[in-house]
Amino acid sequence: QQQVKQSPQSLIVQKGGISIINCAYENTAFDYFPWYQQFPGKGPALLIAIRPDVSEKKEGRFTISFNKSAKQFSLHIMDSQPGDSATYFCAASSGPMNYGGSQGNLIFGKGTKLSVKP
Amino acid sequence: DGGITQSPKYLFRKEGQNVTLSCEQNLNHDAMYWYRQDPGQGLRLIYYSQIVNDFQKGDIAEGYSVSREKKESFPLTVTSAQKNPTAFYLCASSVGSGYGYTFGSGTRLTVV
Numbered sequence: 001q002q003q004v005k006q007s008p009q010s011l012i013v014q015k016g017g018i019s020i021i022n023c024a025y026e027n028t029a030f031d032y033f034p035w036y037q038q039f040p041g042k043g044p045a046l047l048i049a050i051r052p053d054v055s056e057k058k059e060g061r062f063t064i065s066f067n068k069s070a071k072q073f074s075l076h077i078m079d080s081q082p083g084d085s086a087t088y089f090c091a092a093s094s095g096p097m098n099y100g101g102s103q104g105n106l107i108f109g110k111g112t113k114l115s116v117k118p
Numbered sequence: 119d120g121g122i123t124q125s126p127k128y129l130f131r132k133e134g135q136n137v138t139l140s141c142e143q144n145l146n147h148d149a150m151y152w153y154r155q156d157p158g159q160g161l162r163l164i165y166y167s168q169i170v171n172d173f174q175k176g177d178i179a180e181g182y183s184v185s186r187e188k189k190e191s192f193p194l195t196v197t198s199a200q201k202n203p204t205a206f207y208l209c210a211s212s213v214g215s216g217y218g219y220t221f222g223s224g225t226r227l228t229v230v
Contacts, residue, residue, distance in 0.1 A: 032217060041223075041224070043224050046218060046220075089161065105151075105163065108160055109160065110159065
């Protein structure tokens, strides 16, 4: 129930196209859903995040769509560019945890390697 | 600038040796984490700490040890008991558990 399932594992998109990465979760206590972007040899960096009280959040070319009833959320990258080529991780958490518990830790998906072809 | 510093960037270890990876943050974050990353495996939690002088095991703690004597520092020791230590190790911190992780740039450990 603590898992976050991410798909696809890899994705190839042409420059200018739309990249879509999907994640699904089971734990209805999750209330924070961030996406991280990681370039080779670097640590992941927070890209965009959403809470379940909204169905969509947009920041520039990046949009999170959230479907609470289906327990799914997705990242859309519009007008994909070669510089977007990276590994993307979705994650979820149930917020600040009680001392000694682990329920609040971020649970990460396994990642999607995106390649944008010029 | 505030951030997390991991050192060294590359580390080579002989079999049977213990090695310590450094993680320092100046973000005044309470929580700190260590992750291991292998190709196709995503991020796997090794240890985490919510407060100084306290830490908990994550999903793959066997063969690893940590300490949290200062708020700013959370070093990870890879012991000789870890049979497959070659991996990319990431340290992270957050203000409160579960929100807004900031990651370091990682340490790539290779057993030679």
